[in-house]
Amino acid sequence: ISFISPTLPNASNTSQNSLIINFTLTGLANNITLEWNYTTNESVETGNGSYYKNKSDLSDGNYTYRILANHTARGGWNYSETRLVRIDTLYPNGSFSEGSLANGTMQNSTSAIINITSSESLANATLNWNGTHYLMYGNGTEWHLNRTGLSDGNYSYFAYITDLVNNTNITETRALYIDATTPSIYALLIYNITNESATVYFNASENVNATSYYGFSTGAMLNTSNSTSFSISKNISLLSLLPASAYYTKLKVCDWAYNCIYSSNYSFTTSQIEQFNLSANSSYQINATSANATITISAINASSWSLNISTSQTSQNNFSIGGMNETGVQKFIYINASSNVSEAPFSALLYIYYNETEISALGINESTMRLFKFNSSNSSWVKYDSPRGGVNTDSNYVWANTTSFSEWSAGGKLLNGNSCTLNASCSSGFCNQSTFLCGPVPVNVETTTQTASTASTSSSSTSSSGGGAPAGGGSSSSSLSLGVSSGKKSYYFTRKNTVFSDLKITKITIFLKNNDTKAIEDFEYREEIPSSAANSSESVIFALSPDRTEEGSIIGVWKFSHLLPGESIEINYNLSGKIYKITNFNSSITLLGEKESKNIFLLAPKNASINETTTLRATLFGISPAAAIPITLISPLGREKTFYTDEKGEASFVAEYYGEYKATAAGANAVATIRILLPQAPQAEPQKEITPQLPPAQPAPQEEEQQEGTFAPALILFSLLTAAFIMYLLKKKKEKR
Structure with missing residues (x-):
């Protein structure tokens, strides 16, 4: 007695609640039964030279079976092997177990432990971590994975769990927030100093809470004042101070993940009554x-x-x-x-x-x-x-x-007659009571335009401060237009200054806006801070770090790959101390030149489908990805759209119309054509794509003469044979007469 397909192998696991048991036997037998779970004997069916038995509506559990056969005339029984099968139609249930991070955990550690417990033994478990799959380790019902070297950011994760019969389920989804970066403190200022109180103000690089420690010496700062809410700038009041007394204070600043930093010690003296x-x-x-x-x-x-x-x-x-x-x-x-x-x-x-x-x-x-x-x-x-x-x-x-x-x-x-009015908005987070908006133009700049002789030559527009309008004592703003030309292209920028100045710090914000109707690519902004405003790089704090600094005056240089029409770039920096007059601040914009022709290779699929994402790839010399490359896409209706490649050199679009889309990239030597195909009706056989054939090349004149000479004898022979055949037919006709 032999089991045959589709009978499951011995010791099989299945998620089906039915079985087909097929077998053959040699010799004679007239009494054949299925022994099920050692308790019942059931008749079997026959057909196509074999025997079978269908078992259905089985409950989850373990089952054994074998086949018994004999011939009543001959006597004696024979038995097949005994087989085991496990029925499991239920999905496994999994949960995060002890040692795992709680849902919504906020931490400053860069690692995470994930432990999973299942309701039954698993064949495997896979962690979905922000959309990427990682195989977990373990056996039976316990599985785990440690994620290390994580960057700051938000994460979500869950696990796929699969049991021994391939039933798959998922766990709950959990969130994790990691911030391992210590905050920075900027522009610490002690103001509102009276005979009995003072206020500590500061800016931070992120939302923080803060504690101010203060006392009569750096070793005995026993008093504290707290601000438990989280914000990027704070005022902390120091109260119950003694008049005409010297105090020391320092800050402890912590973000929500409890990354903490202490400031330096600062001193102040209360006023005398x-x-x-x-x-x-x-x-x-x-x-x-x-x-x-x-x-x-x-x-x-x-x-x-x-x-x-x-x-x-x-x-x-x-x-x-x-x-x-x-x-x-x-x-x-x-x-x-x-x-x-x-x-x-x-x-x-x-x-x-x-x-x-x-x-x-x-x-x-x-x-x-x-x-x-x-x-x-x-x-x-x-x-x-x-x-x-x-x-x-x-x-x-x-x-x-x-x-x-x-x-x-x-x-x-x-x-100089400039007008000053109070800046009452206090949008920076604290209101220095002597803050003024002085204008109309605290930085009196004049703009000149230089035109390059060729497209490959860089050109720049430079602005500088004029007669030195005072910064007054507070916040001010101005704007100017910068025109830059390169070859046949002209670009127009708007540069706006906002200056805030008090006794301890001057904050300068530059808004650089593309006022043109087209994107500006690959340019450099240069800001020169005179030595009268900052005598060392330590006295300047850049919010957006420049790509480089230059000698002489403190010069920051920022490079940008592109600036879309109407888009702005904000550059901030702080100077130590109050600036009474803003003079000799110089700025310039330089176009670094277009990408050299034929360096960019644009790759695109020949065919694509409507309403599906199509990806274009730009490479430099056909090797490395070309990032921040503008790609212009023209639809079958003639509509243009410009977008930029990402760090992988890729840019995607979704076609909305049937027909040909054409894509061009700056610096590319060819136009990519993508055909958006109509849906095809079902075919019995797939149609072969017709490849256009080029016309055959014309042979040389001597080859034509040679071909004509070869053809002439064959023509004569064909004529003679035709004449002989006609004469043969005439002769036969005469004989019949």
Whole structure:
């Protein structure tokens, strides 16, 4: 007795709930049965010289069977081999087990452990990691895989699990977020320093929380102030400080993955409070040393009263002196009297002294200097002009005659007549109270255009600062157009500056925009920062690192492969300290030239289907991928579309029309044609593609004569044979007569 196909081999596993058992036997037998699971004997069917039995609707489990046969006349039984089969119609269930990362884990480690447990033994398990498959290791119900060397980013993963009978299922999908990069701290600034508080401001390279440690020495910074929310810039208040005291502070900054960094130690000194206790009906002259001011007070009709005076470099109120072409010195004096003074009439003559060199550096006309007092009733700054106030340019002080106390500052008109208004948006994350938008053009640039004599020669457009318009004390913006030509092509850029300046840092943002109707390819932007603004590379922080720097002044050079029409590039950098005048900042744009002709090879399929993705490939010299190459695609309707190759040199499109698409690449020596075919009706046999045949080449004249000479004898022989055959037929006709 022999089992034959399609009977399963012994010890088989199957996901089908039915079996076909086929067998043959030699010799005579009239009693043939199937013994199923050692318990039942079932009859079998016969046909086509063999025997068979179909078993259906089987439950999951293990089964044994064999065939029994005998001949009643001869007696005796014979048995086949006993076979085992395992029925498994259920899909395996898998789950992430102990040691695996929880779903949504955020970590700074660059590795991940994935453990899988299954409800039954598996033949294999495969991890789908961001769309890429990795074979897992293990046996039975336990499988695992370790992923290492992971980059920062977001990941999703799940596992395919397959049991011994090829039933396949998938696990849940989990997410993992990796950030192993330590944040950086930029533009740390301590401002709003009063006699009892200060504010620490900073920018970070990513969203962070922060803790400020502070105290009287670097080894005893025992006080802390926290900001637990995550943001890219922060203000942290340091409170309950002592007046006229030196403090040290440092920051601990952490991102959401707990990558942390400590800043350097910074120091600051709180302002001094000068207190004066006065009696009624007396006149006093008070020299406030901390404010560099003198106050003459007369006729205070109060039994007793007190006066506090302190200074700061930032305002407690939104400082906008309001007048056109005016700016402030960014120093503030607070004079607070006891409450009973407001009930008694008095007058005070206030003198505040200034530094003439500082006023000149700010670009202020000294003769226009005046005192300004904050009016809390309408939140405005009031200028004390003649006859209530003025300036003494010989003794370098401004003065005001007042009948009330408040916050005071000084300011004047700019020499060059530029207007200044308060930048009230405070979009940078903190509002320096002395921030101004000074304009209209803080960087006075002039543009020239140079035209190259040939297309292969680079050309550039250069702009530079003019007469040195002051940066004022805050944020400003300007724009200019740059025209660059190369051969027969002309390109038009727009360059816009935004300048923000305070006491500690100057932030410059450059927006470079393609104002043309066509893409600009392969160009270089060059920014020269004069030594007057930055004396070393350490004093410049670039947000977008330049491709190189050059000697002399600090020069940053950025290369760009292309800039689409209307697209902008943003370049940011910070300078240490306040820039009072923006002069000798030079910028230029240079076209690096088109790709040399016939260097780019464009590969495309001959045929493609509609509504399917078709990929074009550009290579340099037919070898290496050519990235950032513009490809122009022309549809059968004549419509053009330009797109760029990726780092693999590939660019894809989806055809919307039947017919021929033509693709050209910059620097390519041929046009690629892609035929979008109509759907073909079903054919009994596939049609062979017809290959166009070229016409045969014309033979040389001597070959023609040789062919004619060879043909003549054959023609004569054919004529003789034809004549002989006709004569034979005539002869036969006569004989019949």
